[in-house]
Amino acid sequence: MIKCHLSKIMGERKLKIVDVARDTGINRGTITRLYHETASRIELEAVEALCRYFDCQVGDLFELQVDNDTD
């Protein structure tokens, strides 16, 4: 599965969901879904805003979790 490291990054920087939502302009619901890893779809615009905000690359935010299964 695709793992989203948003909660880890936010934790490291001690940021709240509202902070990220406010500063990036991304909807709070979307941040919440990414934070709790319940999102199944993502706007590239949101990915870009988060990468810029955290000054990181796409690969730092999303990672392919290599499980045994193809799931």
Added chain:
Amino acid sequence: MIKCHLSKIMGERKLKIVDVARDTGINRGTITRLYHETASRIELEAVEALCRYFDCQVGDLFELQVDNDTD
């Protein structure tokens, strides 16, 4: 902007859109959009399928293009 390197990867491996669509199970229209970089939203499931298919990481497929602007 977020750059999708699908066309580059496909070119390197000499794969056609139908090949990728068939082998990954992803809709051809979606592959076409990613190939031509006209997609604005992406299913994490599709990202995972592509990463597994190309045996690469999310960061190899998508990259934050660091332009001067925040756009």
Added chain:
DNA sequence: CACTTAATGATCTTCTGAAGATCATATTAG
């Protein structure tokens, strides 16, 4: 403690765009 304010989770409607199918037009093979 009570009161206020901010943050979060949950829920609902709206709206965008991927999924899926189909058709027309290349492109390639015979």
Added chain:
DNA sequence: CTAATATGATCTTCAGAAGATCATTAAGTG
């Protein structure tokens, strides 16, 4: 040329992000 395959374009369907709102919880202040 004919047949098969690949691609682009278009349409409908449907999932889920966007946006707003409400209830609950946490944090701060008197």
